[in-house]
Amino acid sequence: MLVADDLTLVREGIRALLSGVDDVDVVGEAESADEAVALARKLQPDVVLMDQDMPGNGLHATRLIKEAMSATEVIIMTDRLSDGRALQAIEAGATGYVLKDIPIASLASAVRAVCNGRAFFHPEITRKLLEKLGHLTREQRDRLRVEFEGLTPRELDILFELARGSTDREIAAKFVLSEGTVKTHLRNILKKLGARNRTQAVAHVLRKGLID
Missing domain, CATH: 3.40.50.2300 (Response regulator)
Known part of the structure; x- marks a missing residue:
């Protein structure tokens, strides 16, 4: 180090x-x-x-x-x-x-x-x-959907769940998907957002929703 x-x-x-x-x-x-x-x-x-x-x-x-x-x-x-x-x-x-x-x-x-x-x-x-993310207004959520229009509706749902701190298993259970499918969606999300990792992907959501 x-x-x-x-x-x-x-x-x-x-x-x-x-x-x-x-x-x-x-x-x-x-x-x-x-x-x-x-x-x-x-x-x-x-x-x-x-x-x-x-x-x-x-x-x-x-x-x-x-x-x-x-x-x-x-x-x-x-x-x-x-x-x-x-x-x-x-x-x-x-x-x-x-x-x-x-x-x-x-x-x-x-x-x-x-x-x-x-x-x-x-x-x-x-x-x-995460507390702030959970209290986004409808207007803020709508703005996020416009901001991330390159993502599919399912990818956007998964990204929001990831930002709330949900695990792959929890996301899979919520949307009735396999964990493998969730991981595939996450790889696509990272590629589309140009994020190096999940943490940066979450940062995109938090910053657009809470700071802008």
Whole structure:
């Protein structure tokens, strides 16, 4: 893992705390966004732990890293929770969003999660976003249907369920489909939206419905 933060104490503290975690190794440290991109290209880490507000813009660095190394996952660190900022991080390509005061065991879990293709977000952010999505007005829902007119009605229904936090099994049960069919629909959704993963697909829905 590459740790990117402008504060030496933060970088060295994370490295020291993770030294006792057998399956997580810190391979480098960066103190600016530009250095983070350069080191990521050089070291090819599985994960970059990126300060959202570091000099040079952590989100811009995240975009550059994901464009150059799609297999490298990015977890954004922040010192304040904001659903808007979290959406910006997701759209930049991050698959994790955590507070800087996260317990080290939880940080290790976040690293493992993104390495295994899952997203890891602070539970309060997830709760806020899903709560807002559940209270969209009819006008907002209609606008979303227009916005995503390239999707079939079934794909749109599945995308909305995904944004609500439903699992493949729950989606399959609701629409009386096999899980394999749901996965096929999800692959088509990602392709049509130009999203790298499910997290980014959900971000499209949340941002269009809640922010625009």
